Amino acid sequence: MTISTIFFDESDNTGAYLLDANQPIFTLASVDYNPDECSGLLFLVSSHQASEAKFRSLQGSEAGRRKILDFVSSPIHSEKRVKTMIVHKRFNAVTQLVDIIKETLMRRDGIDIYKNGGNIVLANLHWYLTPHFCGEQQFNDFLGCFVEMVRSQSNESKSKFFTSAKVLYDNCTDEDHKSMLAPYIYAEHFIDDILNGIDKTYHIDPAISSFFCHLTEWGKQLNEPPIVIYDESKPITASQPIFMKMMDSSIPPEIIGYGQRKFEFPLKIKEIRPGISKQYPALQVADLIAGATRYYYSAFFRNEDDPFAIKLKDAGIERFVFGAIGPRDLEHFVPDDLKTSDNDINPADYMTKFCS
Numbered sequence: 001m002t003i004s005t006i007f008f009d010e011s012d013n014t015g016a017y018l019l020d021a022n023q024p025i026f027t028l029a030s031v032d033y034n035p036d037e038c039s040g041l042l043f044l045v046s047s048h049q050a051s052e053a054k055f056r057s058l059q060g061s062e063a064g065r066r067k068i069l070d071f072v073s074s075p076i077h078s079e080k081r082v083k084t085m086i087v088h089k090r091f092n093a094v095t096q097l098v099d100i101i102k103e104t105l106m107r108r109d110g111i112d113i114y115k116n117g118g119n120i121v122l123a124n125l126h127w128y129l130t131p132h133f134c135g136e137q138q139f140n141d142f143l144g145c146f147v148e149m150v151r152s153q154s155n156e157s158k159s160k161f162f163t164s165a166k167v168l169y170d171n172c173t174d175e176d177h178k179s180m181l182a183p184y185i186y187a188e189h190f191i192d193d194i195l196n197g198i199d200k201t202y203h204i205d206p207a208i209s210s211f212f213c214h215l216t217e218w219g220k221q222l223n224e225p226p227i228v229i230y231d232e233s234k235p236i237t238a239s240q241p242i243f244m245k246m247m248d249s250s251i252p253p254e255i256i257g258y259g260q261r262k263f264e265f266p267l268k269i270k271e272i273r274p275g276i277s278k279q280y281p282a283l284q285v286a287d288l289i290a291g292a293t294r295y296y297y298s299a300f301f302r303n304e305d306d307p308f309a310i311k312l313k314d315a316g317i318e319r320f321v322f323g324a325i326g327p328r329d330l331e332h333f334v335p336d337d338l339k340t341s342d343n344d345i346n347p348a349d350y351m352t353k354f355c356s
Contacts, residue, residue, distance in 0.1 A: 003270060004222055006030050008214065008230035009277075009286035011055070011294040015235065016151050016204045018089040018096075019144055025298045026087040028210040029290035029320070030218070031282055032226075037076055038281040044071045045288065052277055053284045055291025065308055072292055072315040079319055080221065084293045085213055087206040088301060088326035093143050095123045095325060096204045100150065101187050104194050114258055114348075115340045120328075125180065127327045133174040134181075142168045142184075150204055153195050162188045206325070207235040213323050215243075216263035225270040231283045232274045243272055245355040256347040258340040265350060292317050301326070 011027045045067040058064030131139040145161040165184040251266040277283040299309035
């Protein structure tokens with residue numbers, strides 16, 4: 001039986017710095033194409049001036065954009081062969097805030113915040129309501145201080161974060177919403193324990209969680225564990241030892257997670273290794289998909305009427321997205337989407353049990 005090889009590339013990764021307004025979206029793309037298919041796809045974007053196809057180079061000219069649109073709309077593509085995940089970086093900072101601080105405190109009290117999508121609901125409530133009740137600038141300062149605290153973990157950064165939390169709390173005009181903010185002040189007593197084990201460089205880097213989601217998604221689709229080759233990525237390379245532990249076939253297989261967000265563990269992956277795009281044309285294909293997806297969703301979340309973004313949508317760029325970390329419209333929250341069972345297994349607990 002032929003072993004599949006999945007190729008990965010990312011677009012606009014600013015690492016743990018999640019608040020760059022000029023680069024609001026991170027995208028990771030993965031493709032399952034053989035060399036002949038890659039040749040056919042890359043022929044659509046080929047030029048005499050460039051030895052490799054790169055989205056950033058092509059998007060700068062009208063001719064290059066036409067080639068990208070031909071590439072995206074090619075019938076060679078299908079949702080089973082191409083997968084993309086998008087991360088709204090600023091919203092991801094909010095989810096990390098909930099996961100790192102609020103989840104830790106609630107776990108101490110025996111509450112599993114992930115049941116029934118509590119973490120998702122809290123992140124969205126913070127996203128929409130905290131700026132409204134506490135002020136946009138105060139919320140911006142709060143998020144900025146949080147990201148800096150995680151990246152630095154110095155006494156000064158911790159002090160600045162809790163000062164910003166108190167300012168946010170004091171400026172809140174809604175008493176009920178204040179109760180959601182209180183844990184970020186209370187956490188000061190435990191912050192050293194909370195940050196213990198949190199990697200300064202990579203813990204909140206969206207590449208890690210996105211890569212994991214891709215691996216579980218391919219695991220659902222493929223019958224045999226694939227080989228994974230990623231375009232050189234510092235966060236993925238740094239996290240490779242952890243992923244190797246997650247691939248250990250001696251771990252008792254189990255379906256873990258909550259509600260519709262379940263997956264099989266350990267990861268069904270044969271091998272993970274870095275590669276370069278000159279050696280693997282499929283990495284160039286992944287670059288083009290990732291770049292086009294990032295461009296479209298950057299315009300989407302900015303509510304920009306961007307002509308090229310509109311054409312990318314018409315070409316079908318949305319069809320490859322299997323997952324996203326981004327704000328949801330609160331009116332469209334469907335309880336059944338978040339509902340969990342008492343038999344659901346906390347994924348963090350299960351993975352830590354075997355991979356720590």
